[in-house]
Amino acid sequence: MKYLFTEEGQKILESFCFTPTLFAFDYDGTLAQIVETPSEAKMTSTTQFLLSELERVAPVAIISGRGMEDLRTLNRFHPKYLIGNHGLEGLKAHSGCLQTAKTVCELWKRTLFPFIKKHPGIDLEDKGYSLALHYRKSRAKGATKLLALEACAELNPPPRLIMGKCVVDLIPPGAPHKGMAFLELMLECNVKTAFYIGDDDTDEDIFTLPDTRLLAVRVGKKSATGAQFYIREQYEINRVLETIIGYLKGA
Amino acid sequence: MERDEIDSLFHLTLTLHHLNKEVEHKFKLSFVQLFVLLKLRSLPATSAQMLAGAVGVHPSTLSQTLRRLTRKEYVFVTEDPKDSRRKLIALTKRGKEATQVVYRDLKGAFVCVKNARECTNTLESSLNFLSKVREVVRG
Numbered sequence: 001m002k003y004l005f006t007e008e009g010q011k012i013l014e015s016f017c018f019t020p021t022l023f024a025f026d027y028d029g030t031l032a033q034i035v036e037t038p039s040e041a042k043m044t045s046t047t048q049f050l051l052s053e054l055e056r057v058a059p060v061a062i063i064s065g066r067g068m069e070d071l072r073t074l075n076r077f078h079p080k081y082l083i084g085n086h087g088l089e090g091l092k093a094h095s096g097c098l099q100t101a102k103t104v105c106e107l108w109k110r111t112l113f114p115f116i117k118k119h120p121g122i123d124l125e126d127k128g129y130s131l132a133l134h135y136r137k138s139r140a141k142g143a144t145k146l147l148a149l150e151a152c153a154e155l156n157p158p159p160r161l162i163m164g165k166c167v168v169d170l171i172p173p174g175a176p177h178k179g180m181a182f183l184e185l186m187l188e189c190n191v192k193t194a195f196y197i198g199d200d201d202t203d204e205d206i207f208t209l210p211d212t213r214l215l216a217v218r219v220g221k222k223s224a225t226g227a228q229f230y231i232r233e234q235y236e237i238n239r240v241l242e243t244i245i246g247y248l249k250g251a
Numbered sequence: 252m253e254r255d256e257i258d259s260l261f262h263l264t265l266t267l268h269h270l271n272k273e274v275e276h277k278f279k280l281s282f283v284q285l286f287v288l289l290k291l292r293s294l295p296a297t298s299a300q301m302l303a304g305a306v307g308v309h310p311s312t313l314s315q316t317l318r319r320l321t322r323k324e325y326v327f328v329t330e331d332p333k334d335s336r337r338k339l340i341a342l343t344k345r346g347k348e349a350t351q352v353v354y355r356d357l358k359g360a361f362v363c364v365k366n367a368r369e370c371t372n373t374l375e376s377s378l379n380f381l382s383k384v385r386e387v388v389r390g
Contacts, residue, residue, distance in 0.1 A: 002332040011327045015295035015341035193295055212297055228332040250344070 017247035026198030027064035048077040050241035067127035087181025101129040136166035179205035291342040
């Protein structure tokens with residue numbers, strides 16, 4: 001894994017700008033800083049401006065674990081490709097699974113309700129087609145995470161669990177992961193190459209795609225990752241956007 | 252094979268050889284080099300093996316071409332950040348500009364040739380013919 005802002009990283013990023021490329025971004029921790037209350041995680045106005053500038057010259061997508069409605073209400077900038085619920089929302093290919101996912105989530109919510117009432121350190125987020133258990137506010141995060149996992153083990157049908165930063169995402173069975181959604185999005189955009197940047201474990205589904213047409217960048221250095229490059233912190237996202245726009249405008 | 256066909260084959264080979272030489276002299280870029288650069292545009296940051304597959308040659312055949320292109324700073328070879336045993340090859344801005352110049356001038360030349368589209372079709376038929384001859388020669 002190498003730092004993106006080295007000579008090698010810059011040249012490879014530039015080479016992706018010579019051909020029609022999809023530029024896709026994770027939301028929390030990548031485009032927006034992680035904050036205590038998830039509903040307050042907004043992009044800065046500079047990031048929103050740079051994204052809209054980028055969208056003038058290339059296809060842009062945001063792929064997030066959040067629900068699409070949530071993403072829409074948080075910011076003024078909405079790209080053409082807005083993918084929510086880890087790929088379940090926003091793609092034509094998965095529109096058939098939505099009703100099933102909604103029914104399953106309702107069932108899980110009813111089962112989890114007494115558990116949530118008993119543990120004030122855990123918040124249940126209903127994303128419409130998936131659920132999330134947040135434990136960022138808990139003081140004993142390790143123990144709370146275990147409690148949340150135990151509660152999830154009781155659910156029927158069993159969910160696919162995605163471990164995020166102080167959050168456990170509960171995905172209905174049969175729903176796609178970010179990697180599948182990403183490949184489908186590439187088909188929908190009719191591009192052969194793509195750039196993706198994310199910070200979370202859920203993004204590994206994209207980073208580890210066995211596809212050489214993908215340039216994967218992680219926010220934060222980590223040894224066990226499928227990403228080729230990293231940026232040090234979330235605040236470097238604007239530099240990434242400026243660099244890409246510069247290359248595309250010069251190309 | 253009739254003598255006429257051998258004559259055509261010979262002249263075709265010779266003309267291609269001369270065209271390649273002239274293109275190389277004018278643009279400092281052979282057709283093979285141009286083709287590699289064009290492939291690299293659609294395959295950014297790829298391995299030598301993938302690129303060789305896309306060009307249709309053996310990786311060892313490609314290495315000489317890549318060395319020349321690297322010297323001209325048209326391509327950039329670096330370690331794969333995921334696997335230090337592998338190399339990645341990427342097109343540079345200079346390389347991209349070089350392909351644009353050659354491409355533009357050759358396109359201009361095609362416009363000057365009468366019935367260029369029909370000629371291209373004939374060339375396609377000739378290529379099919381040559382491929383079949385190759386198959387027979389290989390046994």
